[in-house]
Amino acid sequence: MKKGILCAAVAAITLLSGSAMAAEKVKVGFAPEPYPPFWVPDAQGNWTGWEVEFIDAVCDEAELDCELVPVAWEGIIPALLGGKIDVIMNSMRINDERRKVIDFSDSYYDMPTAVVANKSDDIGVSPEDMSGKIIGVQVSSGQQAYANKNFASQASEIRGYNTQDEAYQDLAAGRIDVVLDRVITMDQFLRSDAGKSCCETKGNLPADSATLGEGNGAGLRKDETELKTKLNEAIAAVQADGTYAEISKKYFDFDISPKK
Incomplete structure (x- = not known):
């Protein structure tokens, strides 16, 4: 009888331990x-x-x-x-x-954020370079915050997109002039058929912890x-x-x- 009680107690302890370790x-x-x-x-x-x-x-x-x-x-x-x-x-x-x-x-x-634009567009990454440009950014992103902070007074428009792919589609089609994006995902676009034919990186944006993080x-x-x-x-x-x-x-x- 005592042996049965002991076994039951050990089994209960084992079960509780297993639950605790879940x-x-x-x-x-x-x-x-x-x-x-x-x-x-x-x-x-x-x-x-x-x-x-x-x-x-x-x-x-x-x-x-x-x-x-x-x-x-x-x-x-x-x-x-x-x-x-x-x-x-x-x-x-x-x-x-x-x-x-x-x-x-x-x-x-x-990783840094860069500017990508049409190969024929001779621009850099300064606010002056964005004069009259339509800039594409993903909504609720650091790039959108950076553009609003640094380019709003020069740009023609800062256009928000739900996805980065949508911004690149408009860039390749000529509906916008510039996209701000992190270099790794920008590189993926530039390796695509659409990206290779139209666009290139124009340089990295300066570090800005308040917006780019x-x-x-x-x-x-x-x-x-x-x-x-x-x-x-x-x-x-x-x-x-x-x-x-x-x-x-x-x-x-x-x-x-x-x-x-």
């Missing part, structure tokens, strides 16, 4: 639009790419059960604040404006201190153990790690 479920919000090489849909509609692999590595390291939840980019911060998702990991720039409403993890990658990080609600700590520890761990470099070399021939 991974915390975390809903990771992302905008369901191609953003190569960070987010690329395959033929079955599954998402692949650098950031997808990075999220998997971070969640494994932090022992989190992460679920990718698609949310339109313009509604992704409201979805976070409303509790529909727990964290944003979608190449979101860390900047002062967003810090007013959400918190961020440590930065996990960074301080690298890219995970967006969190301000009260999620425990989750923030877990993510920061996991981000540091995958960088230290070589996982970050192993993932990155599949997609880039240059360093995208955040600059200290």
Whole structure:
């Protein structure tokens, strides 16, 4: 009888321990639009790419059960604040404006923003170069904030697009004059048939932490201190153990790690 009680007690303890060790479920919000090489849909509609692999590595390291939840980019911060998702990991720039409403993890990658325009257009990246131009930017992006801050008085129009692809389509068709974008996604466009035939990079914009941010990080609600700590520890761990470099070399021939 005592042996039966002991076995039952051991089984109960084992069950409780297993429950205690179950991974915390975390809903990771992302905008369901191609953003190569960070987010690329395959033929079955599954998402692949650098950031997808990075999220998997971070969640494994932090022992989190992460679920990718698609949310339109313009509604992704409201979805976070409303509790529909727990964290944003979608190449979101860390900047002062967003810090007013959400918190961020440590930065996990960074790259400059550049100007792309028609090959025949002899312009640079200064406000004077934007005189009379129609500038295309993705809505709710650092590039839109930069353009509004630095180019609004010179440009003919700053036109917002829901996706970067739409901006490039209009650039290739001659409906706008300039697109502001980060160099890696701009490079993807310039390698395409449409991009190769029409356009080229005109130079990188100066650093501006207020608009272009301080690298890219995970967006969190301000009260999620425990989750923030877990993510920061996991981000540091995958960088230290070589996982970050192993993932990155599949997609880039240059360093995208955040600059200290």
